[in-house]
């Protein structure tokens with residue numbers, strides 16, 4: 001028999017998660033603040049509870065996928081969490097996750113925090129995964145159930161680590177989107193077809209993403225000069241070409257200039273033999 005579980009929140013993501021558990025034969029109790037939104041899952045066999053407290057009472061394993069951390073507190077206010085394993089897949093900051101873990105412990109529950117690295121249509125398909133952190137026993141005990149909607153990546157006992165990994169990946173993604181946006185802008189008023197340019201851009205970015213491994217090695221060793229193939233002095237000189245090209249094409253380089261500004265600062269500090277690894281230090285605000 002499959003583990004039965006409770007799902008709090010049947011929004012876009014909650015519904016996708018619930019559907020995967022139902023399809024795999026897990027008995028599922030659901031609750032949503034707006035009751036009508038549980039209809040898609042009850043049609044597929046889920047049981048709707050009248051209140052969050054009743055939903056929590058129904059199963060030891062309780063998964064929450066609500067809008068934000070405040071909605072988790074609001075939804076579970078008044079529910080008896082004693083003896084429950086709460087898996088919180090609601091997006092929040094690392095500090096939110098740590099505070100929520102302490103909050104759960106005060107109520108006799110064990111908390112595992114999760115950060116979902118997928119959009120709803122990816123749930124149940126290969127490629128989707130969830131970062132987990134917090135109580136390792138909760139992860140071990142429920143890992144087979146948790147692996148149904150998406151792959152699992154446990155990153156440590158500190159409950160804040162899943163959110164931190166999630167945000168770090170998203171931060172990398174937005175930097176990439178900034179570059180993609182700027183690249184398409186350069187070509188906008190030209191005869192270059194976006195559809196023909198896109199595959200070139202994707203293969204270049206895919207090749208360049210591997211630079212992260214070299215940076216990781218330099219960050220780990222503290223020696224930012226070893227194995228550097230494109231040193232900062234050269235890159236700063238080359239950045240002028242990018243800025244002038246943007247001007248020629250009538251586009252703003254504003255998404256890229258903050259990065260170039262940091263490169264120039266690091267070069268001015270005497271680090272011309274490094275690559276961009278040392279910029280990490282300039283971003284520290286402590």
Ligand code: NDP
Pocket residue numbers: 008009010011012013014015032033034037065066067068070071072074075089090091092116117118119120
């Ligand atoms: P939706 O907006 O579709 O659903 C939000 C859910 O939160 C609904 O169930 C809503 O209930 C509930 N909710 C909001 N406020 C409260 C409250 N004060 N008390 C109780 N319930 C509340 O969002 P998603 O399902 O897409 O997202 C859910 C979580 O998943 C978020 O934390 C999001 O960051 C995360 N996530 C989403 C991704 C996505 O692409 N969609 C990707 C990765 C993570 P009601 O129906 O009553 O409004």
